[in-house]
Amino acid sequence: MECNGCEFRAELYYDRECQIWVRREGDGTLTVGMTDISQSIAGKILHVRVRRPGTRRPVGKPVATIESGKWAGPVPNVFDCVIDLANEDVLEDPNLLNIEPYEAWIARVRPVASVDVALEKLSTGDAAFELYRQRCLRDDIHCERGMR
Amino acid sequence: MSDHYLEDQGEKSVVIVMTSGPSTAHRCATPFYLGALLSSMDAEVKIFCTMEAVRLMQVGVAENLSAMAGGKRIIDFIRDAKNAGVEIHVCRPALPGYEIEADNLIEEVDAVASAGDLADLILSVDRLLFF
Numbered sequence: 006m007e008c009n010g011c012e013f014r015a016e017l018y019y020d021r022e023c024q025i026w027v028r029r030e031g032d033g034t035l036t037v038g039m040t041d042i043s044q045s046i047a048g049k050i051l052h053v054r055v056r057r058p059g060t061r062r063p064v065g066k067p068v069a070t071i072e073s074g075k076w077a078g079p080v081p082n083v084f085d086c087v088i089d090l091a092n093e094d095v096l097e098d099p100n101l102l103n104i105e106p107y108e109a110w111i112a113r114v115r116p117v118a119s120v121d122v123a124l125e126k127l128s129t130g131d132a133a134f135e136l137y138r139q140r141c142l143r144d145d146i147h148c149e150r151g152m153r
Numbered sequence: 154m155s156d157h158y159l160e161d162q163g164e165k166s167v168v169i170v171m172t173s174g175p176s177t178a179h180r181c182a183t184p185f186y187l188g189a190l191l192s193s194m195d196a197e198v199k200i201f202c203t204m205e206a207v208r209l210m211q212v213g214v215a216e217n218l219s220a221m222a223g224g225k226r227i228i229d230f231i232r233d234a235k236n237a238g239v240e241i242h243v244c245r246p247a248l249p250g251y252e253i254e255a256d257n258l259i260e261e262v263d264a265v266a267s268a269g270d271l272a273d274l275i276l277s278v279d280r281l282l283f284f
Contacts, residue, residue, distance in 0.1 A: 057158040070159065070193045075225045077186050078237045079193030096157035 006134055008141040011041045011148035013134050014107055018127035020083050023137045026107065027127055029120060034089050037068055038110040039080065039102050042140060045148040047073040050099040055091035055112050062086055068112050071099075084123035086114035103151025159194060165279040166197045170271070173284055174205025175218055178227070181209060182220035184284040185230035189237035196280075200234065201271050203244035208251050210243050210258045228259070235261050242266045 006013040018027040024043045028036040044050065052072040062068055067079030068088065090113040095101050101109035116123035128136055140146065169188055173180035184200060192198045202210055209215045215228040235241065240263045248255060248265075255265050264270075275281055 054157055054159045057160060060161055066195060067193050070190060072190065076233060077190040077193070078233055091158070093157075 008138045009145075009147045011045065011137070011141050011146060012107065013041070013137045015130050015134060017107070017133075018124055018129045019133040019136065020081060020127060021136060023133070023140050024081055025083075027124070028110075029124065030113065033120060034113045034115050035086070035120060035123060036110045037080065037082075037112050037114060039071070039106050040137075041106050041148045041150075042137070042146055044103050044106045044151070045146060047071055047076040047103075049073055049151060050102050053095055053099045053102070053111065055096065056088045058088050058090055060088045061117070062088065062114070068114060071102075080111055083126050085117040086123070087117065089113045089115045100151050105150075162195075164195050164197060166277075167191050167199070167280045167282065168274045168278045169198065169200045169282045169284060171200055171202045171206040171209075171284050172204040174208040175214060176205060178218050179220050180284060181206075181215075181218065181227050182225070182230045184282075185227070185234040185239070187282075188239040189230075189234040192234070192238040198234075198239045199242055199274065199278075200239055201242045201244065201266070201274065203247045203271070205251070207243055207247045207253060210241070210262050211251070211253050212257050212259055215259065228261075231259070231261050240264070242270070244268065244271065 023040050026038050026040050050073045055069040062082050063085050066082055068082045069080040092110050095109050169184050171184045188198045188200050215231055218227045241261055242264045243262050245265045246268050
């Protein structure tokens with residue numbers, strides 16, 4: 006699925022602004038990454054810094070920061086969690102986020118409450134695609150992928 | 154690889170005093186970029202616009218200004234900073250010098266403040282930057 010060239014994956018979970026995607030893992034953790042929308046807005050990403058594993062991040066406190074030539078800001082966080090792991094490949098080569106945003110995850114986190122409680126704050130499937138589509142159209146976002 | 158990780162440094166407060174304006178457009182993006190970054194690192198960030206920087210807060214100015222030819226508009230840097238949690242304050246005493254009315258400021262402005270408010274911030278903040 007896509008809108009304005011922005012890829013959407015229905016099996017993932019998304020925040021209301023579709024800035025991040027979240028995937029449920031089998032070990033009670035959640036994987037967090039940037040959507041195609043977010044990587045396109047940021048442009049070529051130069052630096053990613055993740056909170057050190059073991060750090061608790063309450064709602065609203067970012068999991069990571071992103072820097073590109075024209076954009077700096079947070080990887081937002083919508084549920085109380087503890088950082089479990091960072092993707093070392095992305096830390097070493099942040100451009101992966103521009104090339105394959107749904108494979109190049111940023112961090113794996115462990116919700117303080119249950120996974121189900123954390124995911125209640127997110128949308129998935131058709132409902133998420135409607136949010137995604139509205140964001141693309143409202144902000145006239147057209148996605149482009151980075152090159153190796 | 155330790156520098157890829159953000160350490161918990163507590164929640165520091167930062168004030169960025171912005172004095173640059175449209176006459177030096179190339180100086181107008183970085184303070185908002187840095188403010189967005191600091192805010193996303195848990196700092197409580199206020200950008201205080203005084204002197205020529207008040208012109209960036211006038212409706213219609215930042216929307217038509219870029220730091221480099223063909224580059225991202227200053228208003229978009231301002232909005233990025235706001236989205237990251239930065240507060241923007243505008244110096245009331247500086248407005249008359251640029252013939253700007255307080256009701257003709259962009260909606261991203263959080264407060265129109267006095268010089269005394271800035272003085273209080275300077276004396277209480279953890280980090281102070283001037284641009």
